Ligand SMILES: Cc1cc2nc3c(=O)[nH]c(=O)nc-3n(C[C@H](O)[C@H](O)[C@H](O)COP(=O)(O)OP(=O)(O)OC[C@H]3O[C@@H](n4cnc5c(N)ncnc54)[C@H](O)[C@@H]3O)c2cc1C
């Protein structure tokens with residue numbers, strides 16, 4: 179074992195007011211591994227960092243233990259500064275003597291000094307076994323796969339193609355357009371949905387950089403940021419794609435209100451989506467219509483607001499009014515959600531056009547009247563407390579968007595997470611279009627129900643994020659960190675010891691482990707670029723085959739041994 | 749009293765830092781090992797800690813759904829809860845293993861968790877006998 183240098187920081191008295199640093203230094207000097215030790219006034223000052231770095235070099239020490247403040251205070255910055263001056267990160271151990279000792283044990287100077295020494299010797303013992311994960315660098319394939327050709331996927335494809343990247347646009351249906359193919363006109367511009375999406379769809383036809391795969395099914399995705407391997411079957415047959423980035427724009431689906439408001443039993447009780455379909459066919463003669471909001475949304479099971487159903491009802495209510503100014507149109511709601519200046523104006527326009535709004539309580543939902551056809555709706559107006567009977571020949575139920583069924587399967591293949599409802603999880607709150615797997619981005623309703631405008635904006639954003647990766651020539655495993663700061667390392671397998679039990683494959687949250695045939699046995703292979711160093715595999719490995727070099731079992735064992743002085747050791 | 753705390757860098761360790769910044773006073777008889785994620789805390793390491801004479805071991809991780817590593821802490825909780833039943837069976841006592849996820853992120857929470865654990869351990873039988881026989 180090569181020598182260790184120990185530097186203790188007084189922090190202008192903050193530490194040594196409680197902890198007897200000089201006695202610690204004497205103890206350090208007596209330690210066989212320690213070749214140099216010093217007590218400094220303030221390690222984080224540039225002056226002292228310079229001095230410390232040159233002292234480490236002169237002492238010939240290969241590793242260094244810093245006793246000062248916490249990583250989050252200035253300790254992390256001290257480590258970074260030493261790394262900048264050529265000392266390996268894995269050779270630096272940081273002991274928090276200020277926040278985790280001096281400041282919380284003011285009344286116990288002796289206990290604090292004893293603890294400080296234990297913490298230092300734990301770090302010395304741990305450093306013995308700490309190694310650095312070896313890095314790998316892999317070139318980036320400058321092509322992207324986009325899953326789903328709705329507004330989000332189409333705008334992402336267009337943005338990437340405009341930047342010169344080749345795009346594979348994989349769509350489950352036959353045509354690009356997504357949900358806009360199913361609706362008549364779009365709020366807030368009231369243009370035809372097919373018009374709105376036309377430039378984007380045309381781009382798919384015209385731009386040679388966009389390859390469109392209709393009727394596609396993704397069979398498998400393996401690989402990592404910069405190099406994903408995808409197997410797709412589409413109307414063009416089975417294909418293998420190699421792409422650098424994956425953008426998930428697979429949208430969502432409409433929840434069907436079976437069992438509510440006698441939907442399916444009464445004629446003319448339809449969903450908003452069914453009304454859209456009827457409008458696509460042409461104008462619809464309505465004398466009196468009642469829209470009911472939040473059907474299956476903002477309740478116990480689905481507490482979220484789907485955001486697109488209130489504006490959709492406003493859109494279609496006004497349309498009925500415009501087609502027949504004598505028609506009576508009611509919107510029964512719990513709250514009208516129209517955030518932003520444009521949608522608020524949209525709401526005011528509906529008011530001005532004579533659409534009537536009645537608020538009801540979740541606990542007191544409206545009731546349907548009629549036997550075969552709906553003849554009216556009874557509702558208790560929560561503002562006046564009065565029961566109102568509304569005659570009508572059409573009831574439209576606004577139901578929310580819910581996640582696609584195959585989200586979970588896609589998430590599993592990619593090592594992603596879905597939220598409690600099944601939408602793809604973003605890195606909350608700082609990276610809204612990124613996921614915990616490098617190189618995989620999300621946008622549109624696949625991530626959370628949105629309007630088509632927002633889906634397009636998010637598509638552009640996801641494309642920009644993907645472009646940053648696709649534009650880089652290469653990625654290295656240690657540069658891929660999904661958490662702030664440096665990546666800790668990645669797990670490594672000892673191929674000789676591995677028995678191929680597969681425990682690690684089962685628990686890896688990033689699908690980074692897999693079994694590979696090696697002669698007669700199988701062994702675990704860990705993808706360094708997918709691994710994020712959580713250590714889950716390490717914990718379930720029956721014979722210590724998988725280890726994180728930065729903190730392996732020997733390091734932890736050695737630290738435990740030193741935790742309360744040598745005497746506590748076995 | 750000898751307590752060993754495994755603190756995840758993204759929750760427990762932030763709490764430890766916060767407790768320090770707030771100068772919350774705690775008894776000194778505990779040591780902290782920082783880990784990248786609570787999932788790295790091997791059951792073997794916990795057992796080793798008890799075998800080395802710890803009175804109690806605590807594992808502090810992020811709340812469920814808040815793990816930086818997808819659902820790694822979920823798996824960790826399950827493993828450690830299972831270990832608790834084994835500790836009960838061996839006579840060490842499952843209560844000597846404190847599993848706390850998402851409850852020690854703020855300084856005052858961390859301090860409370862540590863203090864309560866000290867109090868809890870004080871009410872339990874002494875471990876001197878079995879550590880002496882080791
Ligand atoms: C009744 C109703 C009315 C609406 N009215 C309006 C409106 O007026 N104005 C407005 O702005 N918004 C409106 N919206 C919302 C709008 O439809 C959505 O916000 C928008 O379509 C979301 O776009 P997207 O690209 O995220 O998803 P989608 O449009 O849902 O597109 C997703 C695409 O991905 C495909 N896909 C799914 N899974 C896979 C898979 N595994 N592999 C390959 N492909 C897959 C789907 O086939 C689909 O083509 C309305 C929604 C509803 C339900």
Ligand code: SF4
Nearest residue numbers: 472483484485487488
């Ligand atoms: S947009 Fe309106 S109808 Fe849809 S969930 Fe939100 S509040 Fe309910």
